[in-house]
Amino acid sequence: MNIDSIKNGIVIDHIAAGRGMKLYRLLNLDALDCTVALIKNVGSRKMEKKDIIKIDADIDVNMDILGYVDQNVTVNIIRDGEIVEKKQIALPERLTNVICCKNPRCITSTEQELPHIFRLTDAQNGVYRCLYCETQAEKTAE
Amino acid sequence: MKSLIDIQDLTPAEIDELIVTANDIIENPKKYSEVCRGKKLATLFFEPSTRTRLSFEAAMYELGGNVMSVSSGASSSAAKGESVADTAKTVSCYADIIAMRHPKEGAPLVAAMNASIPVINAGDGGHNHPTQTLTDLLTISREKGRLDNLTVGFCGDLKFGRTVHSLISALSRYTGIKIVLISPEELTVPSYITTDVLEKNGIDYEQTTDLLSALPELDILYMTRVQKERFFNEEDYLRLKDSYILTPDKLKGAKSDLCIMHPLPRVNEIAIAIDDDPRACYFKQVFNGKIIRMALMMKLLEVHV
Structure with a gap:
């Protein structure tokens, strides 16, 4: 299967197989007008299988979402068909409106306009807790 | 501000x-x-x-x-x-x-x-409930003259008690603290208290269901109420409820300078007869x-x- 290479845009590579669609949704890529390719189960020497997202436009990608969903992805910035920058991904210290608090006793359950904020409380184990009630976020779904 | x-x-x-x-x-x-x-x-x-x-x-x-x-x-x-x-x-x-x-x-x-x-x-x-924790810390400090080198027992409902979680978390920042967690198995502290607070801070702790055997080593006994509605069946509640009621008889094996605390309200978990014991500190709290x-x-x- 052939997917055209892009001239100016972003390639999110080395996404764990199966997580591409989750990233697609969280990054709101369905709202873009430009060409976006989500390629699933691409053969990879390192990972056996991986997902790739290609975005044919120079947009700001929310790196916090990338870091939360999959720290191992690589983000390549493409200009005139060449990779001009590879961005490193880290676990974000804080996530705003990426995940929702599921605790029915949390203030966010009754005050809908409050942003859902989670902070990284255990970097080693990737544990995030709600800023308001400290309930632990469920692990990222595969 | x-x-x-x-x-x-x-x-x-x-x-x-x-x-x-x-x-x-x-x-x-x-x-x-x-x-x-x-x-x-x-x-x-x-x-x-x-x-x-x-x-x-x-x-x-x-x-x-x-x-x-x-x-x-x-x-x-x-x-x-x-x-x-x-x-x-x-x-x-x-x-x-x-x-x-x-x-x-x-x-x-x-x-x-x-x-x-x-x-x-x-x-x-x-x-x-941080001001309750400050209250507890002031009480411990006034009764014992220190906030370190203490063996502190928490007894009763340790699962749902916010005052217990908060005080454990505050005490875990002091040296020489030993925590004894005394509760029915149904009401032990949430796992994050043992892993994220006690173990992470290297605090010596033990968990037991037996108040009587734990009492002699305690400097502080922090009582909470075991509530009927926390149990899945009445039989378990009836079996366990009296084990966690503090009576003058149970206090016989305790230290003479034990400090008995309770966040109140008390229902029946501390016998009224203990109120006159100099070790009762809950109204001082x-x-x-x-x-x-x-x-x-x-x-x-x-x-x-």
Whole structure:
């Protein structure tokens, strides 16, 4: 299967197989007008299988979402068909409106306009807790 | 401008400073009787409370200040659907400091993020109750003369008790602390307390179901109530309920300088007969609660003697 290479845009590579669609949704890529390719189960020497997202436009990608969903992805910035920058991904210290608090006793359950904020409380184990009630976020779904 | 939402917002040095002020207030109450003249405390209690609200209000009156009070959610704008953020912004125009109790976890933090005056968390659901923890720390400090090198037993419902979680978390910052967790298996502390607090801070602890055998080594016994509604079946409750009721008989094996504490209200978990025992400190805790709230409000209002 052939997917055209892009001239100016972003390639999110080395996404764990199966997580591409989750990233697609969280990054709101369905709202873009430009060409976006989500390629699933691409053969990879390192990972056996991986997902790739290609975005044919120079947009700001929310790196916090990338870091939360999959720290191992690589983000390549493409200009005139060449990779001009590879961005490193880290676990974000804080996530705003990426995940929702599921605790029915949390203030966010009754005050809908409050942003859902989670902070990284255990970097080693990737544990995030709600800023308001400290309930632990469920692990990222595969 | 600083607020107190979680006991961890205060460093051990700041807690020591509050304890020093509290002890001075007890020694020289007259010195503090006018320090908050002209200051107004708003107690916003969206959930019923007797002790905590009256404690805050008595504290502000004893500092010479005034109090405005909302004593239930039903009588406030919250009943009309006003957000916590808007309430906090509004009350900031009237008062100098807010004490807030709210049934939703995190509500006082939302208030603090939006208010232009200090906010004190006076209890948010089952989450935090930092002024109770300060009360407990002042009581331990006054009774034992220290906050380190203590063996502290927590007995009863350790699963749902926010005062227990918060005090364990506060004590875990001191050296030489040993924690003994005494509860039925159904009501042990949540795993994050053992992993994220006790083990992470290298605190020596043990878990047991047997109050009698744990008692002799304790310097502090912190009692809580085992509530019937926490059990899955009545048979288990009936089997266990008396094991966690403190009676003069059970105290025979305890240290002569044991300090018995309870966040109150008590139902039947400490026999009335123990009230006259010099080791009973739970009513001293109530007094200390008012004093430490005086010290805390002075600190947050940046009022100096």
